[in-house]
Amino acid sequence: MTTWQGWHQFVTTEPPTPPQPGQPPRSPEERLAYHSAFVTIRTPAISQLATQVRTLMILGRHQQATARPSLIVTGPAAAGKTTALLNVGRTCHLAHTRKNPTPPGQAHTAVPVAYVLVPPGATAKTLITEFARYLGIPTTTRMTQTQITDAVCHTYTAADVQLILIDEIHRLNPRTTTGAQAADLLKDLTERLRATFVYAGIDVTDTPLFSGTRGAQLAGRATLITCGPLPARHGSREPFRDVITDIENNLDLTHHKNGSLPRHAPYLHQRTAGRIGSLTRLIRQAAITAICDGTERITKQSLDAIRLDHLAEQHSRPTPKP
DSSP, X not given: OOSHHHHHHHHHSOOOOOOOTTXXXXXXXXXXXXXXXXXXXXXXXXXXXXXXXXXXXXXXXXXXXXXXXXXXXXXXXXXXXXXXXXXXXXXXXXXXXXXXXXOTTSOOOOOOEEEEEOOTTXXXXXXXXXXXXXXXXXXXXXXXXXXHHHHHHHHXXXXXXXXXXXXXXXXXXXXXXXXXXXXHHHHHHHHHSSSEEEEEEETGGGSGGGSHHHHHHHHHHEEEEEOOOOOSXXXXXXXXXXXXXXXXXXXXXXXXXXXXXXXXXXXXXXXXXXXXXXXXXXXXHHHHHHHHHXXXXXXXXXXXXXXXXXXXXXXXXXXXXX
């Protein structure tokens, strides 16, 4: 998805369809493929991000003198940051193409959304090269950073890119010379491009990105959205149980009884530490296992047999007594 062709295929591919009442049952192979891809569960973070992106894009639409306001999505690993980022990007892309359809007989030229990954050990030149690669802008090793940046700004403006998603932003370290130059490049791009920038990274507020002069510039322009573990309770609400219910309602198992998984909410919260990524992986793996072994249902016993990602396993272990 870090090229326009890959991104376009991602946003225009029909998302997985949950089982529909009245439709004939799907084959085991179809249901295995469905649980492998699965639907996107709309978490509070996705809803908040969608609202903020829509508002900031309108806010910055006619801004000329300074950089447009931006967003930073932060939180621990497996908390659903990238999922939220991609979901909002897809929604923005499809909304733009519905509002601005391509005239018959013409090639689609508008590129409403760009998705860029910060490369490991990013320098300003390797980072701007990633921007160029997304739209297939030709670069050579002899080109300077300034030349590539000028080409990127010209092409992105001509393509009318309105939303730029930058993932793995925690890889930038402004305390190093190369990291500081890469951070300065992003600041330069926000002032030269007529687009809203959304960054996502692991625990960004605990990294050097928010410290020093450069960190203050970023923090002063960006709204922070925390995509953290879901609490078991929030006032009178139970957001974690609500997400479990949404996941269960989208399962395609012939013998699973709806309502059985939410009853195990305390156990699932302890197993996954409230991380949406770990939760969806656990339930999807259990569903695939249930199809393969013919039981077609998920029980606490079958959940116990699933090994989670190492991060979730670490947090689910009881603290040893001194």
